[in-house]
Amino acid sequence: MSKQFQFKLVLLGESAVGKSSLVLRFVKDQFDDYRESTIGAAFLTQTVTLEDQTMVKFEIWDTAGQERYKSLAPMYYRNANCAVVVYDITQSASLEKARTWIRELQRQADPSIVIALCGNKADLSARRQVTQEEAKKYAEEEGLMWGETSAKSGEGVSDIFTAIAKKLPLTAAPSQRAGGTRGAAPGAARAGVDLNKQPSTQGSNEACNC
Amino acid sequence: MASETVDLRVARQPLHSRLSPASAGLPGDDIADIEIIREDWIRKEALKRSTTKATKSLNIRIGSFNVNGKTPSQDLSPWLRSLSIHTHSKTGAQMTEWISPLKPVSPFNISTNPIDDKYTLQHEQPLLPITSSCSPSDPDLLVLGFQELDLSTEALLYTTNTLKEDSWVAAVFAGLGEKAVLYEKLASKQLVGMLMVIIVKKSLFPNFDHIMFCSAGAGIMGFMGNKGATAIRVSFTPSTDDSADAKTPHCTVLTFVNAHLAAFEEMVERRNNDFQELSKRLVFEAPTPMGANSDTSNESSSIYKSDALFWFVNLNYRLDLSDVDTRNLLALHSDEPPILWTLLKYDQLKQAIHFRKAFADFHEHDITHLPSYRFASGALKDDLGYDKKRKPAWTDRILYMHSPSPSIGVHQLSYVSHPEITMSDHRPISSDFKIQLPVIDQDDYLRNADKLSHELWGFEDVEARGSPRIKLKSNSIEFGKIFYQQSCQTTLEVDNIGDTPCVIRFVPADIGGSICPDWLRIEPPATLLPAHMSIAITLTAFVSTACARLLNQGPRRIECMLILHTALGKDHFVVVGGEYQHTCFANSLATLTRLTGPVRTSYATLKERKEEQSASVPREAMRLINWLMEHVSGEDIDCLFNRPADENTVARIRECLDTGDELPSPQDNQHLPHGFARTLLQFLDTLAEPIVPPTLYSRCLAATDRNEAFELLDDFPSESVNIWVSLTAFLHYVVQSSPSSASHSPSRRAEILAAIFAPILLGDPKNVDLQSYGISPVGKANFLLKFIQ
Ligand SMILES: Nc1nc2c(ncn2[C@@H]2O[C@H](COP(=O)(O)OP(=O)(O)O)[C@@H](O)[C@H]2O)c(=O)[nH]1
Ligand SMILES: [Mg+2]
Numbered sequence: 001m002s003k004q005f006q007f008k009l010v011l012l013g014e015s016a017v018g019k020s021s022l023v024l025r026f027v028k029d030q031f032d033d034y035r036e037s038t039i040g041a042a043f044l045t046q047t048v049t050l051e052d053q054t055m056v057k058f059e060i061w062d063t064a065g066q067e068r069y070k071s072l073a074p075m076y077y078r079n080a081n082c083a084v085v086v087y088d089i090t091q092s093a094s095l096e097k098a099r100t101w102i103r104e105l106q107r108q109a110d111p112s113i114v115i116a117l118c119g120n121k122a123d124l125s126a127r128r129q130v131t132q133e134e135a136k137k138y139a140e141e142e143g144l145m146w147g148e149t150s151a152k153s154g155e156g157v158s159d160i161f162t163a164i165a166k167k168l169p170l171t172a173a174p175s176q177r178a179g180g181t182r183g184a185a186p187g188a189a190r191a192g193v194d195l196n197k198q199p200s201t202q203g204s205n206e207a208c209n210c
Numbered sequence: 211m212a213s214e215t216v217d218l219r220v221a222r223q224p225l226h227s228r229l230s231p232a233s234a235g236l237p238g239d240d241i242a243d244i245e246i247i248r249e250d251w252i253r254k255e256a257l258k259r260s261t262t263k264a265t266k267s268l269n270i271r272i273g274s275f276n277v278n279g280k281t282p283s284q285d286l287s288p289w290l291r292s293l294s295i296h297t298h299s300k301t302g303a304q305m306t307e308w309i310s311p312l313k314p315v316s317p318f319n320i321s322t323n324p325i326d327d328k329y330t331l332q333h334e335q336p337l338l339p340i341t342s343s344c345s346p347s348d349p350d351l352l353v354l355g356f357q358e359l360d361l362s363t364e365a366l367l368y369t370t371n372t373l374k375e376d377s378w379v380a381a382v383f384a385g386l387g388e389k390a391v392l393y394e395k396l397a398s399k400q401l402v403g404m405l406m407v408i409i410v411k412k413s414l415f416p417n418f419d420h421i422m423f424c425s426a427g428a429g430i431m432g433f434m435g436n437k438g439a440t441a442i443r444v445s446f447t448p449s450t451d452d453s454a455d456a457k458t459p460h461c462t463v464l465t466f467v468n469a470h471l472a473a474f475e476e477m478v479e480r481r482n483n484d485f486q487e488l489s490k491r492l493v494f495e496a497p498t499p500m501g502a503n504s505d506t507s508n509e510s511s512s513i514y515k516s517d518a519l520f521w522f523v524n525l526n527y528r529l530d531l532s533d534v535d536t537r538n539l540l541a542l543h544s545d546e547p548p549i550l551w552t553l554l555k556y557d558q559l560k561q562a563i564h565f566r567k568a569f570a571d572f573h574e575h576d577i578t579h580l581p582s583y584r585f586a587s588g589a590l591k592d593d594l595g596y597d598k599k600r601k602p603a604w605t606d607r608i609l610y611m612h613s614p615s616p617s618i619g620v621h622q623l624s625y626v627s628h629p630e631i632t633m634s635d636h637r638p639i640s641s642d643f644k645i646q647l648p649v650i651d652q653d654d655y656l657r658n659a660d661k662l663s664h665e666l667w668g669f670e671d672v673e674a675r676g677s678p679r680i681k682l683k684s685n686s687i688e689f690g691k692i693f694y695q696q697s698c699q700t701t702l703e704v705d706n707i708g709d710t711p712c713v714i715r716f717v718p719a720d721i722g723g724s725i726c727p728d729w730l731r732i733e734p735p736a737t738l739l740p741a742h743m744s745i746a747i748t749l750t751a752f753v754s755t756a757c758a759r760l761l762n763q764g765p766r767r768i769e770c771m772l773i774l775h776t777a778l779g780k781d782h783f784v785v786v787g788g789e790y791q792h793t794c795f796a797n798s799l800a801t802l803t804r805l806t807g808p809v810r811t812s813y814a815t816l817k818e819r820k821e822e823q824s825a826s827v828p829r830e831a832m833r834l835i836n837w838l839m840e841h842v843s844g845e846d847i848d849c850l851f852n853r854p855a856d857e858n859t860v861a862r863i864r865e866c867l868d869t870g871d872e873l874p875s876p877q878d879n880q881h882l883p884h885g886f887a888r889t890l891l892q893f894l895d896t897l898a899e900p901i902v903p904p905t906l907y908s909r910c911l912a913a914t915d916r917n918e919a920f921e922l923l924d925d926f927p928s929e930s931v932n933i934w935v936s937l938t939a940f941l942h943y944v945v946q947s948s949p950s951s952a953s954h955s956p957s958r959r960a961e962i963l964a965a966i967f968a969p970i971l972l973g974d975p976k977n978v979d980l981q982s983y984g985i986s987p988v989g990k991a992n993f994l995l996k997f998i999q
Contacts, residue, residue: 010235039685040773040782043237061235069783072771075234075719 002053007168009058010077012105013086014097015065018120021151022086023062026161031152039064041076048158048165056165074108082114082164089119089148092129095138102142116145116164123150215463218514221613222571225250226715226725226735232775233721240777243736244670244713247777251738252662257616260654262456266448268645271349274468274522274606275631275638276583279361279403282378286385288628289638290352348389349642351396352409354382355468357524359403375405382407399440401425406440406468420445420461424513426491428471428484439469439488439523441513448649460650462618465516467492469523475601478558481526485568489514518612518620518645521572524636527559528603535988536601540580540594542958542965548852549962550577552969552987557604572609575641579627582606582637597635608641619646666738669710670778678712678779680739681705689788692729692751692768694758694795696861701746702784704774706739713738713777727770729757730786751788755896758796766790766814793868794830798898799929802828808870826932830867834890835940838883841876846883847944848952848959851891851966859885860892867893891970894937900973901930901937907972911989919996934971938997941967945998960999964991 011019015037024030027046041064047057061076063069077083085101087094098117105115117139119130132148139146145163149156220228228246230238273289359374375398383390396410396418404425410418420443427438447461469488472480492513513519529536536553543549554560554577562568583605586597596602606627612620623642631638669675683703692698706712715736716725726732731750739745753761761768769787776782792813794802803826805812842850863885866873876882894901902910906925913919923931945960954962968990 036681039682040780041235042780043778064783068785069771072234072719072773072783078235 002055003169004055004057005169006057006059007081008061008079009082009084009164010061010063010080011084011086012063012073012077012101013065014088014091014094017065017086017088017091017094018151019065019084019086020062022084022118022120022149022157023060025151025154025157027060029154031154037064039066039069041072046161048162050162050166054169056168058161058165073104077105077109077113080109080113081168082116083109084116084118084160084164086118086120087130087135088121089130090121090124090127095119095130095135099138102144106142114145114164114167115142116147116160118146118160119148120151122148122155123153215515215517216613217512218516218519218611218613219571222611224735229715229736231721232715232717233723234717234719234773234781236721237717237775237777240713241670243715244777247713247715247736247738248666252659252666256655256658256662257648257650259658260460260651261616261648262651264448264456264649266647266649268351268446268647269347269349270351270353270464270643270645271640272353272355272466272520272522272608272643273638273640274355274357274524274608276357276470276524276606276634276636277378278358278634278636280633281374282381282633284631284633286381286631286638287387288630289640290354290382290385291387291389348392348411350411350414352382352393353466353520353522354407354409355466355522356405356407357403357468357470359400359405361403375400375407378405379407382409397421397423397442397444399423399425399442401427401438401440404438404440404468404470406442406466408442408444408466417447417449418444419447420463422494424492424494426488428488437470437472437484439467439492441465441467441492441494443494443513443516446647448647456649456651456654458651458653460652460655462518462645462647463516464645465513465519467513467519467521467523469521469525471523471525471527473526475528475530478527478562481558482562482568517618518610520608520610520643521569522606522608522639522641524605525559525607526605527557527562527607528605529553529556529601530558530561531556531601532986533601535986537592537594537596538988539965540596540602542962543580548966550580552965554604555969555974559604559607569609572611574607574609575622575625577604577625579625579639580629582627582639584635585632585637586635595629606636606639608639610643616648620644621646666711666740669712672778675710676708678710678776679706679708680712680714680776680779680782681707682774682782682784685782685784687749687784687786689749689751689786691791692753692788693791694753694793694864695755697750697752699748699750701748703744703746704739705744706741709741711738711740712779715775715777717773717775717781719771719773726772726786727768729753729761729768730770732772749786753790755796758793758896759898761790762792762797762801762809762813764790766792791868793864794828795864795893796896796898799828799901799933802830803929805829808868810868811870826928827936828933830893831890831933832936833867833873834863834886834893835936837873838886838890839940839943842883842886843947844949845951847947848949848954850883850887850944851963853884853887855884855888856881860889863889864893891966894967895970895973900971901934902972903927903930904972904975907985907990910972910993911986913993913996916996919993934997937967937971938994941998957999960995961991963998964995968994
């Protein structure tokens with residue numbers, strides 16, 4: 001039987017950089033020009049199958065980027081195994097914002113969190129304000145994964161999630177799950193590391209095939 | 211509701227508390243939550259849809275009487291017939307006027323626990339004045355519990371002798387006088403010395419059926435039948451002809467429990483256990499299914515499976531207070547409920563309910579009558595008629611719980627004792643209830659529930675049916691000004707814009723946290739929303755005393771973030787905010803004496819001020835005292851602190867104190883003096899700390915004369931000394947200026963004032979076990995008396 005992993009992934013970044021669009025592309029392979037902006041956090045799942053048949057299921061939290069709701073963001077990135085911090089390549093200010101998020105994650109999130117920096121709206125390269133070199137250099141300095149995407153064309157989207165899926169099982173040493181739903185006890189269902197409160201005795205729950 | 215009456219302990223549990231633990235980013239068990247919320251919603255919605263316009267009401271009079279083995283030798287009419295006809299009606303009516311205005315001063319009402327505040331607000335049970343139009347007419351149902359019918363030793367072996375029962379039933383009918391012909395006996399149940407009799411209006415006799423009985427012994431080895439309980443359950447079905455369009459009216463289950471628990475003061479744990487035991491063991495066994503009918507309810511069921519459950523009991527709970535103190539306070543009581551409330555703070559049953567050791571979630575109305583136990587005669591009795599050797603206590607009580615509305619409405623109209631019936635060492639007690647019942651068509655209900663279950667089935671299959679989608683009209687809600695103790699409401703509109711039903715619930719930011727701050731309430735906190743439907747969720751801002759203690763320390767702007775979780779879908783954020791209006795109530799002396807002006811305008815500058823700039827006495831207290839000294843005289847002064855005052859007047863005066871506006875002048879309203887007196891009491895009572903530091907109490911009580919008492923003032927903190935001196939000087943003035951026509955002599959007036967003020971000025975620390983704490987309330991009053999006499 002193939003291996004199965006489950007990880008919690010959170011999307012962060014300034015409002016309107018295309019976080020929700022990225023998720024929609026990744027989960028449903030769709031793109032909407034007119035999406036209502038999220039005031040809150042949306043939950044979605046998507047499974048990636050790697051070449052070795054390992055299945056990685058992402059539990060994705062797409063959060064609101066607005067400053068006003070910033071105090072709630074830690075609730076969504078705590079226990080996250082990975083974070084995709086998005087900026088818009090046509091807005092240099094959005095990279096600044098991304099840096100702030102990354103600093104916050106480095107300070108406050110789980111230390112083993114895998115962080116990917118993602119430059120979105122690559123289809124609009126004519127209006128580019130952030131060069132690939134600049135972003136890449138920053139990512140290397142901070143030890144982050146990096147990639148450019150276009151939620152609109154689909155370019156680079158699955159690549160970045162697949163890259164994360166490949167990296168995670170190695171770093172995060174998650175517990176294996178034979179399936180299951182969101183319905184399980186909170187925390188227990190979140191694979192990967194949960195340094196906060198989950199005692200190791202939760203193992204028995206995870207085998208449940210419900 | 212016979213076939214699907216739920217356990218009251220479950221029904222009363224807020225839906226929200228039954229859901230899985232969840233928080234932002236950690237949805238709980240959404241599937242299980244959907245199940246719970248859907249089931250609850252279908253039930254309520256089906257009830258709503260099958261409720262006819264007609265309503266029914268039942269007047270029930272409940273009585274409890276420990277007869278001490280006596281045979282009936284006196285007229286029982288005062289106990290059986292409504293208040294307006296018996297001799298104590300005047301006092302009774304006067305006392306009930308007290309209930310609402312004084313409520314905040316009653317023990318356990320000024321709670322430090324915000325949950326309690328929320329609770330009282332949600333479950334307000336206004337006691338309607340007995341003289342109003344709601345005055346109970348002849349009861350439809352009389353439910354009477356007797357204890358200690360037979361004290362003989364043989365009686366301890368279960369007997370089937372009904373002689374005693376017959377004589378008491380005969381006495382009851384005799385007591386009903388000319389009304390007796392209207393009634394007949396519906397049911398009775400005896401367990402050794404305990405007897406319960408239910409008497410019903412003949413015209414309603416056919417409406418009661420499914421009568422069931424059970425009993426259980428308590429006490430040593432659980433079979434000594436002298437302690438324990440009997441219970442009777444009845445189902446009431448309104449007649450079809452008078453319930454308009456309900457062809458198959460739904461029935462209401464009422465359960466009555468007559469209990470007698472372990473005696474003796476120190477047996478309080480035993481009593482708590484007895485209650486828990488009886489709660490488990492009182493079970494109605496279903497009759498053996500005769501024709502194995504369609505009747506589904508042939509399982510045995512708990513007494514809690516009711517729409518309303520009444521316990522009337524000789525509970526034997528006592529007062530954890532010394533004999534001297536108890537009698538002393540009772541002697542001062544006359545007509546001052548605040549003194550009874552001081553006593554009731556020490557009541558073991560109130561304590562047991564408060565700490566959830568027994569009768570948790572039961573409601574008992576405020577007690578305004580004197581203890582019902584133990585009376586004596588001749589040389590054995592004290593001035594009030596109580597046995598000199600047994601400390602008086604409220605041993606006889608009536609408590610109840612009922613399903614949340616709209617299933618049933620229960621209004622308690624009275625709660626009194628009957629001192630004129632003197633044949634026993636207990637006095638009988640009684641209570642009138644008005645039960646309001648919506649008339650529901652049972653067949654229609656089942657049809658609706660079935661239809662709804664069908665419509666709402668399977669939407670949790672998100673793969674097949676699509677994700678839930680809701681939209682909020684606004685993500686930001688503004689209350690504007692929020693005042694202390696004034697609730698203000700607004701709504702949050704939520705639309706289900708998806709094609710499937712969905713379930714929404716508010717979740718806290720952190721697991722185990724609250725979904726909103728203490729000053730906010732959300733109703734409903736969880737619900738189902740059918741496809742394309744909208745709901746207006748009510749948000750109520752209410753700053754209780756406990757909340758105000760915190761908010762008074764903070765900034766004017768108060769704000770919080772709500773997280774509305776859609777099961778199997780998004781979390782939506784809502785910012786809720788308002789402008790808190792600071793108040794001098796629920797504040798601290800240290801803060802108030804450092805303010806340069808009225809609270810509302812100067813709280814913000816507080817930090818810059820230095821300690822030594824303190825005013826000596828909070829200006830609010832001085833303004834109240836000065837007003838009273840200037841405007842009160844004669845008649846008014848005689849009963850200044852023991853007359854009810856209108857809460858609105860108090861709020862108006864408080865607002866002037868907070869803003870610095872001019873105080874109302876006495877020409878406005880003749881009741882103003884009482885309003886001011888009450889404002890002063892409440893101001894003192896809500897202070898964060900009592901004026902006298904609790905560490906000094908034992909020394910206060912040890913002071914033997916005025917000199918010693920005055921010397922103690924040296925050890926008071928500076929902000930306490932000044933207010934203490936001003937207040938006691940004022941009270942001294944009140945005592946001295948009582949008119950010659952006054953109802954009490956100056957020295958008695960001083961004693962009464964001391965008994966009212968001492969529990970406030972020397973308040974008990976919160977959440978201590980009053981018994982082990984052991985500071986005598988009379989000792990406190992005596993200390994205060996040294997300053998005001
Ligand atoms: N041209 C282009 N527009 C995009 C792309 N991704 C998102 N958008 C648009 O950017 C706007 C904001 O997208 P949204 O996903 O709501 O951003 P979010 O606030 O970060 O979730 C929307 O109008 C999208 O249609 C992209 O890759 N290319
Ligand atoms: Mg978005």
